[in-house]
Amino acid sequence: MKPSTRLTQHLAGLENFGHSIRRPVYLFRPTRVEQVAELLELANKEEVLVGLRGAGRSYGDAALTGGGIVLDFGRMNRILDWNPETGVITVEPGVTIEQLWRHILEDGWWSPVMPGTMFPTIGGCLGANVHGKNNWKAGTMGEHVLSFNALLPNGEEVTCTPTENEELFHSIISGMGLLGVFTSITMQMKKVYSGNLDVNAWAEPNMKRMLAATDANKEEDYIVGWVDSTTRLGLGRGQMHSARYLAEGEDANPAQTLNPNSQDLPDTIMGLVPKSMVWRFLQLGLNNPGAWAGNLAKYFLNRTVGNNKQYIQSLVAFTFLLDYVPNWERAYGKGGLIQYQSFMPFDSAEETFTRILRHSQQRGLPSYLGVMKRHRPDHFLFSHAVDGFSLALDFKVPPRKQARLVKMLGELNQIVLEGNGRFYFAKDSALTPDVVRAFLGEETVKKFQALKARVDPQQLLQTDLYRRCFIGPNGL
Numbered sequence: 001m002k003p004s005t006r007l008t009q010h011l012a013g014l015e016n017f018g019h020s021i022r023r024p025v026y027l028f029r030p031t032r033v034e035q036v037a038e039l040l041e042l043a044n045k046e047e048v049l050v051g052l053r054g055a056g057r058s059y060g061d062a063a064l065t066g067g068g069i070v071l072d073f074g075r076m077n078r079i080l081d082w083n084p085e086t087g088v089i090t091v092e093p094g095v096t097i098e099q100l101w102r103h104i105l106e107d108g109w110w111s112p113v114m115p116g117t118m119f120p121t122i123g124g125c126l127g128a129n130v131h132g133k134n135n136w137k138a139g140t141m142g143e144h145v146l147s148f149n150a151l152l153p154n155g156e157e158v159t160c161t162p163t164e165n166e167e168l169f170h171s172i173i174s175g176m177g178l179l180g181v182f183t184s185i186t187m188q189m190k191k192v193y194s195g196n197l198d199v200n201a202w203a204e205p206n207m208k209r210m211l212a213a214t215d216a217n218k219e220e221d222y223i224v225g226w227v228d229s230t231t232r233l234g235l236g237r238g239q240m241h242s243a244r245y246l247a248e249g250e251d252a253n254p255a256q257t258l259n260p261n262s263q264d265l266p267d268t269i270m271g272l273v274p275k276s277m278v279w280r281f282l283q284l285g286l287n288n289p290g291a292w293a294g295n296l297a298k299y300f301l302n303r304t305v306g307n308n309k310q311y312i313q314s315l316v317a318f319t320f321l322l323d324y325v326p327n328w329e330r331a332y333g334k335g336g337l338i339q340y341q342s343f344m345p346f347d348s349a350e351e352t353f354t355r356i357l358r359h360s361q362q363r364g365l366p367s368y369l370g371v372m373k374r375h376r377p378d379h380f381l382f383s384h385a386v387d388g389f390s391l392a393l394d395f396k397v398p399p400r401k402q403a404r405l406v407k408m409l410g411e412l413n414q415i416v417l418e419g420n421g422r423f424y425f426a427k428d429s430a431l432t433p434d435v436v437r438a439f440l441g442e443e444t445v446k447k448f449q450a451l452k453a454r455v456d457p458q459q460l461l462q463t464d465l466y467r468r469c470f471i472g473p474n475g476l
C-alpha cells in the first residue's frame, strides 16, 4: 500500500543514541492522548507499524521503527500534579528526568531511581524499567510507580496499579513500548534532607576485589565501579564510588543545596575548556592505544592522589556524571558506539566478566569504558536484573570492523548464557531470538506472546529491536 501524504509529510531520518543506526521513519510528536489514539488508527488504516519513543536515549534500536510511524512523546511533557507533602507526582510520559528533579528537589524530594543521565523521559524509563546505582537497594523505577494510565493498541484505555490490572502493570512497565502507551504516570518520590551526598572513592586492583567491594558496601545508598577494560595486567581493576544521603540536620544549609540552581553542572571542565568542546578532544583518544593509555592514566591517578578520598558532592553531579560532557557519544566517530551490558548472578560474575574482558581484548576490540553495578531481581516481564552484578561495556563501532564486532558480541552472548546471565534491551544491539528465548525463558516468552495477541491483535507496536529480537530470521 502506498503511504498517503499525511504520512510522507512526516518523513524523517532518525538515529539511536549510539549513532550506529539511522532509519527513515514517519515522525509524529503528539501533544494529547486523543492524537495518540488517532495516530494508532491512522497506522492501522495505512498498514504501517508504530514505534514509541521518549528521548531516544536507548543505546540501540529500542526506539526506532524503520519504515513505520514513530510517536515521539517529547511534547507530552506536562507535570500534572505534585504533592510536596507526600512526594507523589503525576506526569505525562514525555516529562524528562531533568524536569522531574528540577520540579521536586526544592521541596526536599528526589526520584528513588535515576538512570545515569537526566535526558530520558519517564515514559521511556518505564518502557525499559531503568535501574540506578542503587538497584540492589531501591529496585527499578517501576517499583516506585503507584499507578499509570495506558492506551492499548486495541483502542482500550486502562488504569494499572500493582493490584489492579496487575499483569499489565508488570508488563507494560519493562515491555519496551510493545504492549501499550503510557499516557500518565503517578510515582512516589524519596524524601531527602540535602542536595548533597557523602561520597567515598577508592581504587581496587582486579576484578575479584572490584566485585567484593561492590558487594561489601551494600549499607551505602549508591555503589558504582569504573572498570579499566583495556588492561591485561590487573584485569578488571578500577575505581569504586559509594555514596550516602545526608540525614536530617547533617547539611548546615539545606535550602541552598536543595535549590536546583546550585545543582547545575559547571559550564567548563576544570574551569578552562567549555563543556561543549570536550567531545572533540575525547575523539583523539578513542582508539585502542589512546583508550589503553587513558584508562592507565586514570587508574594510576585513582590509585594515588584519588585513593581513599571522602568528599561531598551534589546529587546531580554524582548521579549524572556522563552529562558533564555534552554529546560525548559523538567522540566515537562515524560508526558510533554500542553498549553491551550483561547481568550475572553472584556466583558466576567473576568468571564471566573476566572471560568477556579477555575475549574482547584477544579479538582486538576492547571496550573503552566499563561500569560495574550491584543488582537485585524484580517481578517485571522483561526483567534484566539478577541477584548479582552487571558490567556495562562501551564498544566503538569502526565502520570497517563492524562485522567483526557483531560476530564478537554474538560470542559474548554465549559466554553470558553459560554463566546464566541476563541482558537489558535498553542497552542492547546484539541479541537474537534464540538468545532472547534462552535468557527470558520459555514461560516469559509465551506470556508476552499471549499478552501481545490480546492487547495488540494487529501487531501494530513494533520496533526494530522487536523485529530483531522476537521475529528475527527464524522468529520466536
Ligand SMILES: Cc1cc2nc3c(=O)[nH]c(=O)nc-3n(C[C@H](O)[C@H](O)[C@H](O)COP(=O)(O)OP(=O)(O)OC[C@H]3O[C@@H](n4cnc5c(N)ncnc54)[C@H](O)[C@@H]3O)c2cc1C
Residues within 6 Å of the ligand: 017, 051, 052, 053, 054, 055, 056, 057, 058, 059, 062, 063, 073, 093, 114, 115, 116, 117, 119, 120, 121, 122, 123, 124, 125, 126, 127, 128, 129, 130, 131, 132, 133, 175, 176, 177, 178, 180, 181, 182, 183, 322, 426, 427, 463
Ligand atoms: C548516558 C546514558 C546513561 C544511561 N544510564 C542508565 C542507567 O544507569 N540505568 C538504566 O537502566 N539505563 C540507563 N540508560 C538507558 C536509558 O535510561 C534507557 O534507555 C531509557 O529507556 C531511555 O529513555 P528515553 O526516554 O530516551 O526512551 P527511549 O530510548 O526513547 O525508549 C525506551 C523504550 O521505551 C519505550 N517507550 C517510550 N515512550 C513510551 C511510552 N510513552 N509508553 C510506552 N513505552 C514507551 C520505547 O518504545 C522504547 O522501547 C542510559 C542511557 C544513556 C544514554
